[in-house]
Amino acid sequence: MYDFHTHFIPQDVLTWLKDHQKVVNAKWIKKEENKDEFLVVNEKWGFELKTAFTDGNLYIDEQVKAGVTHSLVSPIPQLFMYDFPEEITIDISTVYNTSLANWTKTSPKNLSALGTVPLTNPEKAAQVLQEAMNMGLKGVIIGPGLAHQMLSDAFFTPFFEEANRLKAIVFIHPLLCEDPRLKRRMMPNLIGVPWETTVCATDLLLSGIVDQFPDVKILFAHGGGFLPYQIGRLDKGYDQWELVSSKLKAKPSEYMRRFWYDSVLWNQESLDFLIRTVGEDRVVPGSDYPFDLCVWPPTGKHDTAIRSLLG
Template identity: 45%
Template sequence: MIDSHTHFIPEQVQQWIEENKTLINAKWIKKNEQTTLLSINDKWAFPLNENFTRTQSFTAAYSSFRKALVSPVPQLFLYDQPVDVTSELVQVYNDALVHLKAKDATFEGLATLSLQSPEQAAKELEQAIQQGLKGAIVGPGFGERTLADSFFDPLFEAANATQAVLFVHPLLHSDPRLNHSKLPNLIGVPWETTIAAANLIVQGVLDRYPNITFLLAHGGGFLPYQIGRMSKGFQSWENEFAKLQRTPLEYAASFYYDSVLWDERTLDYLLEIAGKNQVIPGSDFPFELNDWKIDQHKLNQTPSFL
């Protein structure tokens, strides 16, 4: 078995957060006797259970797995901080994941990057690849810029040159219309992935950087399930998409997807659209909304990057 989507906060990162708690406005919120939430800059508080923080607990969960691709926690991207602050945590986090990989061959790692400074992010990615990490986890953009914005070209050039994996993982959507009943997570999270992926297609990023392996979180958001609408638009407005080399469906089938969908019917549809080779087992462990109950035999358990 493998897991392409899991998160961990190494001890070195926890120590850095404690030492810099005032700077990044870190708060530990006691919800009850069993649950403590971690909040960074008053955003996206999440339950800090021992599977996030204790190496023994985290690694024990993967004792029967062949491989697990470990990513930093999105709440710790720190894109809203000054670059020197973000890059300091980037170094600590990435070094800790390199150490985890060295201690247990079950684990591969994805770096975190200073996405708000693509030039700095490119250097961090190159260093991470040299240290043995597979690539990086990145948010869907920065500020009003989606990942397809030319602002991020320095990062994509580095990722293309190193044949890196870029795991596109959303942050919670802040649209006030979703400010009810966990909708920022339930709807906002897959919506952010959809926006990022659609822009990567229509703005030609996949054509310009063919050596990057793009992995989309949570089954690609809503993209695969509205690919018919994109295809119809491609046919109806040919001039708008004349620069593209493939159809929307072909682009959609070039992404890799995790299987974090919680519904076998939805997963089967994704497999039909993208093909078995492009859909990889993932869990989103140890977040509350994780998905272990999948039949891995119908998915690609031997992707070339794991």
């Protein structure tokens, strides 16, 4: 069994955080007696820093116990550092990518990894992507854009050009939604996270980016958010409005089959619907381990999807 959606923080990254604690406003907070410390960076997106996030031996042991034969490990979104000056984002990307590359080489049967890039500078992001893949990483994990730029904007063209040339996996993972209406009852995580993916995925689909960059392997987290459930609405819009159809050569439902999606849905009927909608070769197993809302172990084997994404 594979796991395409899982996160880890190498010790070198923790050391970097402590060395730059004041610069990035990193805090380790003890909230509850029976829980590990929470890590908060720049007053955003705090999470429990469970031992499985940072202990490589424990991580692999838990993977083996769960029956996972191989994990594609990603950096955590809380450490993308897009809010900070470019030199900070470049620095942590370099440390994170090098650390993950070194770790995966110690256990190549169990591990491979994605890197992180300074997305705020697409030219530099392209360079860091190339360096990461030269070290053996399979691609990168990125956020769903920046505060005032969508991933389909020409601003990001240098990054996607390089990802296309390298045939890289680009795993698009949401950051917590900051819609003020959601600041209650854990809604930023419950529905804000898949909503961010929905907006990003819809924009990329309608932009025709997969025709422009056909060799980029775009993988969406959490089953593509709410997009699969509303694809009929997009198809209807394609028939009605030129603003929807102008950059597409087929209906949106056809383009959905040119992306990949993880299985992190916590509901078998939802997962079955996703597979029927996009095809069994487009849904890869994922868990989101070791975050609280993880599906552990991941659901299903999805062999044809694994081959199509890694091939």
